Amino acid sequence: xxxxxxxxxGKARKAQVEPRMLLxxxxxxxxxxxxxxVGCDTSQCGACTVLLDGxxxxxxxxxxxxxxxxxxxxxxxxxxxxxxxxxxxxxxEEHGLQCGYCTPGMIMSAVSLLTDNPKPTEQQIRxxxxxxxxxxxxxxxxxxxIQYAANKR
Amino acid sequence: MATVPVLPKLxxxxxxxxxxxxxxxxxxxxxxxxxxxxxxxxxxKRSDVAHARIRSIDxxxxxxxxxxxxxFTGAQMxxxxxxxxxxxxxxxxAIAVDTVRYVGEPVAVVVAIxxxxxxxxxxxxxxxxxxxxxxxxxxxxxxxxxxQLHTEFPNNLAVRLMPSGxxxxxxxxxxxxxxxxxxxxxxxxxxxxxxxHRLVPNAIEPRGVVAHFExxxxxxxxxxxxxxxxxxxxxxxxxxxxxxDQVRAIAPEVGGGFGAKINIYPEECVTAVVSQRLGIPVxxxxxxxxxxxxxxxxxxxxxxxxxxxxRDGKVLGVRLRLIAxxxxxxxxxxxxxxxxxxxxxxxTYDFPAIRTTLTEVFTNKTPxxxxxxxxxxxxxxxxxxxxxxxxxELKMDPAEVRRKNLIPKEKFPYHTQMGAVYDSGDxxxxxxxxxxxxxWNGLKAERxxxxxxxxxxxxxxxxxxxxxxxxxxxxMPGTGGWEHSQxxxxxxxxxxxxxxxxxxxxGNETTFGQMLADQFGVPIEHVTILHxxxxxxxxxxxxxxxxxQAVGGTALHMAGTKVKAKMARFAAALLEAHEDxxxxxxxxxxxxxxxxxxxxxxxxxxFAYIPTPLPEGLEPGxxxxxxxxxTNNTYPFGCVICxxxxxxxxxxxxxxxxxxVDDAGNLINPMIVEGQIHGGLAQGIGQxxxxxxxxxxxxxxxxxxLMDYALPRAADFPRFELESTVTxxxxxxxxxxxxxxxxxxxxxxxxxxxxxxxxxxxxVKHIDMMLxxxxxxxxxxxxxxxxxQGGQA
Numbered sequence: 016x017x018x019x020x021x022x023x024x025g026k027a028r029k030a031q032v033e034p035r036m037l038l039x040x041x042x043x044x045x046x047x048x049x050x051x052x053v054g055c056d057t058s059q060c061g062a063c064t065v066l067l068d069g070x071x072x073x074x075x076x077x078x079x080x081x082x083x084x085x086x087x088x089x090x091x092x093x094x095x096x097x098x099x100x101x102x103x104x105x106x107x108e109e110h111g112l113q114c115g116y117c118t119p120g121m122i123m124s125a126v127s128l129l130t131d132n133p134k135p136t137e138q139q140i141r142x143x144x145x146x147x148x149x150x151x152x153x154x155x156x157x158x159x160x161i162q163y164a165a166n167k168r
Numbered sequence: 169m170a171t172v173p174v175l176p177k178l179x180x181x182x183x184x185x186x187x188x189x190x191x192x193x194x195x196x197x198x199x200x201x202x203x204x205x206x207x208x209x210x211x212x213k214r215s216d217v218a219h220a221r222i223r224s225i226d227x228x229x230x231x232x233x234x235x236x237x238x239x240f241t242g243a244q245m246x247x248x249x250x251x252x253x254x255x256x257x258x259x260x261x262a263i264a265v266d267t268v269r270y271v272g273e274p275v276a277v278v279v280a281i282x283x284x285x286x287x288x289x290x291x292x293x294x295x296x297x298x299x300x301x302x303x304x305x306x307x308x309x310x311x312x313x314x315x316q317l318h319t320e321f322p323n324n325l326a327v328r329l330m331p332s333g334x335x336x337x338x339x340x341x342x343x344x345x346x347x348x349x350x351x352x353x354x355x356x357x358x359x360x361x362x363x364x365h366r367l368v369p370n371a372i373e374p375r376g377v378v379a380h381f382e383x384x385x386x387x388x389x390x391x392x393x394x395x396x397x398x399x400x401x402x403x404x405x406x407x408x409x410x411x412x413d414q415v416r417a418i419a420p421e422v423g424g425g426f427g428a429k430i431n432i433y434p435e436e437c438v439t440a441v442v443s444q445r446l447g448i449p450v451x452x453x454x455x456x457x458x459x460x461x462x463x464x465x466x467x468x469x470x471x472x473x474x475x476x477x478x479r480d481g482k483v484l485g486v487r488l489r490l491i492a493x494x495x496x497x498x499x500x501x502x503x504x505x506x507x508x509x510x511x512x513x514x515x516t517y518d519f520p521a522i523r524t525t526l527t528e529v530f531t532n533k534t535p536x537x538x539x540x541x542x543x544x545x546x547x548x549x550x551x552x553x554x555x556x557x558x559x560x561e562l563k564m565d566p567a568e569v570r571r572k573n574l575i576p577k578e579k580f581p582y583h584t585q586m587g588a589v590y591d592s593g594d595x596x597x598x599x600x601x602x603x604x605x606x607x608w609n610g611l612k613a614e615r616x617x618x619x620x621x622x623x624x625x626x627x628x629x630x631x632x633x634x635x636x637x638x639x640x641x642x643x644m645p646g647t648g649g650w651e652h653s654q655x656x657x658x659x660x661x662x663x664x665x666x667x668x669x670x671x672x673x674x675g676n677e678t679t680f681g682q683m684l685a686d687q688f689g690v691p692i693e694h695v696t697i698l699h700x701x702x703x704x705x706x707x708x709x710x711x712x713x714x715x716x717q718a719v720g721g722t723a724l725h726m727a728g729t730k731v732k733a734k735m736a737r738f739a740a741a742l743l744e745a746h747e748d749x750x751x752x753x754x755x756x757x758x759x760x761x762x763x764x765x766x767x768x769x770x771x772x773x774x775f776a777y778i779p780t781p782l783p784e785g786l787e788p789g790x791x792x793x794x795x796x797x798x799t800n801n802t803y804p805f806g807c808v809i810c811x812x813x814x815x816x817x818x819x820x821x822x823x824x825x826x827x828x829v830d831d832a833g834n835l836i837n838p839m840i841v842e843g844q845i846h847g848g849l850a851q852g853i854g855q856x857x858x859x860x861x862x863x864x865x866x867x868x869x870x871x872x873x874l875m876d877y878a879l880p881r882a883a884d885f886p887r888f889e890l891e892s893t894v895t896x897x898x899x900x901x902x903x904x905x906x907x908x909x910x911x912x913x914x915x916x917x918x919x920x921x922x923x924x925x926x927x928x929x930x931x932v933k934h935i936d937m938m939l940x941x942x943x944x945x946x947x948x949x950x951x952x953x954x955x956x957q958g959g960q961a
Contacts, residue, residue, distance in 0.1 A: 033284070035284065036284075043200075043201075047203075048194070049194065049197075049198075049200075049201040050193070050194020050195070051194070052198070052200075052372075052373065052423070053200070053453075053455075054372045054373065054374070054423075054456065055456035055873070055874045056455050056456045056457055056873065057456065057873050057874055057875050059873075059874035059875060059879075060372055060456075060874060060879075062372055089194065090192075090193065090194035091193065091194045091195075093193070094193060099192070099193075103192040103193065106188065106192050107184060107185070107188045107189065107192055108184065110184075110185065110839050110840065110842075110843050112188060112191055112192065112673075113424075113673030113674070113675070113843055113847065114371070114372070114373065114421075114422065114423045114424040114672050114673030115187070115188075115191030115192075115196050115421065115423065115673065116198065116371075116372045116373040116421075116423025116424060117372045117423075118191055118192060119192075119194045122192060137887075138883070140882070141881075141882040141883040141885075142882075142883050144881075144882050145881050145882065145883055147881075148372060148874070148879050148881060149372070149882075150370055150371060150372050150424050150426070150847075150850075150851075150879065151372075151424055151673050151843075151847045152843055152846055152847055152850070153846030153847050153849055153850030153880075153885060153888065153911075154846075154850070154881075154882040154885060155846050155885070155887060155888055156842075156843055156846065157882065158882065
């Protein structure tokens with residue numbers, strides 16, 4: 016067992032975990048933050064995307080031990096004081112989701128994309144969410160949602 | 169007098185989804201989010217060979233591991249035969265007993281303290297196999313001397329040459345006079361073998377189950393990522409010896425289904441039985457590599473098309489011989505899905521004669537079953553490709569050859585050669601709308617200009633009609649084909665309604681909320697839609713066949729109508745008016761023409777529960793239910809146009825334009841409808857351009873992960889352009905037809921047509937999907953006589 020210590024959504028968290036414990040399982044099973052989802056075994060789908068020190072990571076491909084000492088933001092930590100993040104708002108306004116399973120990861124990627132590039136073109140948005148797979152929407156309403164958020168900022 | 173706020177009518181409006189606030193904040197509860205104290209985890213040991221006898225299974229190392237609760241092999245669960253199907257089918261045990269027939273078939277199951285230990289233990293199980301030759305090619309599988317999957321099905325034939333169409337009544341001897349006459353009179357005949365290849369549905373949430381048998385109560389609760397909680401309840405009850413009243417099935421938030429979560433799977437049965445045997449709650453969550461082999465595949469049909477026509481473009485007859493590669497076993501809909509390809513072979517056309525035949529073949533592969541579209545995209549693809557080849561042969565515009573054959577609107581309801589009754593339609597209107605909306609002539613000029621510059625640009629067009637609103641019960645002898653709903657006006661004036669159709673992203677909580685808000689004249693915020701829990705919504709059939717709105721929505725509307733009628737009688741008594749004069753609007757119930765003579769909705773609701781005095785002839789309370797049994801299916805239709813460019817140097821195809829006109833009848837929420845069409849288009853485009861299941865000759869799945877099987881990403885698509893026509897159905901009072909699968913229909917043939925058009929300078933007649941760049945490059949650069957697909961026109 017290894018000791019891990021990290022700040023998750025602004026709160027200090029400590030635990031003893033197996034060295035092989037994945038970050039996504041640490042978040043989901045230990046902290047009961049079930050917003051990050053597991054959709055594949057191979058880092059393709061992005062449903063598990065969270066922010067690690069402000070950068071997106073696929074939390075199924077990071078050991079909890081590797082994340083020790085860092086700051087993690089999950090979908091649960093995105094809204095502040097009961098107000099939705101502009102990207103969340105965009106997804107609601109523009110019908111950016113259907114089943115919702117890829118949505119938390121997709122939203123975290125979009126947040127990161129807009130941090131890097133506050134006014135992306137449509138092609139930059141489509142390329143920027145290339146690490147996240149949605150099987151429901153055909154992406155068009157997701158693109159609209161991200162454009163909504165970009166215009167809101 | 170204070171102004172009463174006017175509530176807007178919501179039906180037909182782009183109402184934001186009520187599901188979204190929880191889902192965009194990570195607060196949805198999917199099956200893997202269900203936690204129960206004492207929960208143990210399952211992992212399956214699966215066959216890693218396609219066809220073999222099991223000599224022995226050594227579970228000792230797994231059982232000795234710390235944290236392992238139990239291990240069960242097939243022999244210990246031999247009585248578990250989960251699925252009954254209507255057609256003759258081989259025995260399909262939940263866990264293989266003596267023979268494995270596809271890679272991924274369960275061989276044993278481990279129960280352990282957590283998912284990591286369970287996986288380790290499953291990996292520690294050693295199975296000794298005696299290898300058998302794998303049967304992979306469905307056409308060769310029928311030959312004499314080829315190894316047999318199931319001894320009781322010689323030549324691997326699951327269904328042996330079933331005829332249908334003109335002069336072929338179900339079960340009768342076919343009379344080929346009409347079809348032979350059509351071909352005898354033909355001035356031109358098109359012939360083509362086409363493959364509508366296998367796909368993996370790939371909902372982003374894999375399947376999963378939690379089963380909690382409570383020995384003290386003798387009852388079971390089972391959560392599953394399923395489209396059909398009621399069928400699950402019924403199957404699990406039968407399997408465990410419990411009554412349907414003792415099993416509660418819950419479909420929590422479900423992360424996509426696309427048809428692949430219709431089945432009741434071996435893992436659901438095993439999870440339930442393990443919980444019952446051990447008396448503990450257990451969970452199984454599928455990982456993606458399991459989903460590739462253990463969740464049913466879609467499509468997998470070879471079509472041999474012959475189309476007889478006159479030189480003016482009029483089609484005289486169609487022969488379509490279908491060979492379905494169904495995999496190793498029959499699941500719930502495995503044998504039925506290809507029959508839908510036959511049913512829809514009439515497409516949108518007034519064909520004088522059709523003869524289809526269907527053969528279903530067992531192979532050492534994962535079983536096929538429903539995948540978005542389920543048999544109809546295949547039919548659309550084969551027939552539309554035929555129309556394009558005819559147009560090419562006759563040098564006609566693909567739109568005009570279709571126009572020449574469309575079923576005229578005066579002929580509806582239209583009895584097809586295949587036995588379907590198309591409910592309503594105006595196909596020429598949809599075609600004209602599509603041509604105008606996409607600017608077909610402008611696109612042709614654009615294409616020609618690009619070609620003059622040496623670019624490989626092509627246009628494709630496809631019409632479709634599909635069968636939706638699936639019922640009636642006679643078509644679905646295994647489950648029934650109705651839907652159920654119960655609408656309750658609570659005593660505080662809020663409305664709770666149950667529905668038997670539980671969504672996987674379709675947004676029923678919103679659309680059904682819109683319907684009841686309008687029906688009762690109350691704010692949508694006062695309406696709660698309950699679904700996906702058989703203890704709450706006690707009856708239902710399920711979500712498939714684009715039936716939620718057309719069948720489930722109608723049941724909701726009927727139950728609402730009953731409650732409203734009763735509430736009007738309470739209001740009439742309170743207001744001393746006649747019930748026919750009672751109107752519901754703006755959260756009030758009042759007398760027609762005298763809005764001041766009214767009560768708030770909540771006041772009338774309160775009176776209905778505490779009726780002093782009780783009006784004569786009424787029981788207290790406001791709760792009514794309804795079953796809706798449709799008299800027919802619905803038949804949505806439309807037209808897709810696309811433009812595609814192929815890179816001359818690399819063979820890489822790029823979609824430049826996708827424009828679709830869909831007619832799904834009346835729409836409740838156009839925003840949700842758009843989302844459904846987008847999603848369907850995305851899956852159709854995926855099939856045409858990048859998705860493909862590949863098996864090796866040894867029956868190994870070579871495309872077994874998302875690293876090997878391409879799912880479309882955002883940059884793979886242009887912006888979809890949508891338009892609609894509205895032809896309501898007479899089959900239900902809503903006039904709604906269903907739209908969930910529409911996008912998968914016309915997209916594949918339109919894209920292939922565009923690719924063939926783009927490569928017209930190479931004399932190409934047909935290209936099988938998917939449009940792998942290498943395949944296109946060979947047509948452009950390879951010697952034509954060796955390309956296999958060029959130069960045959």
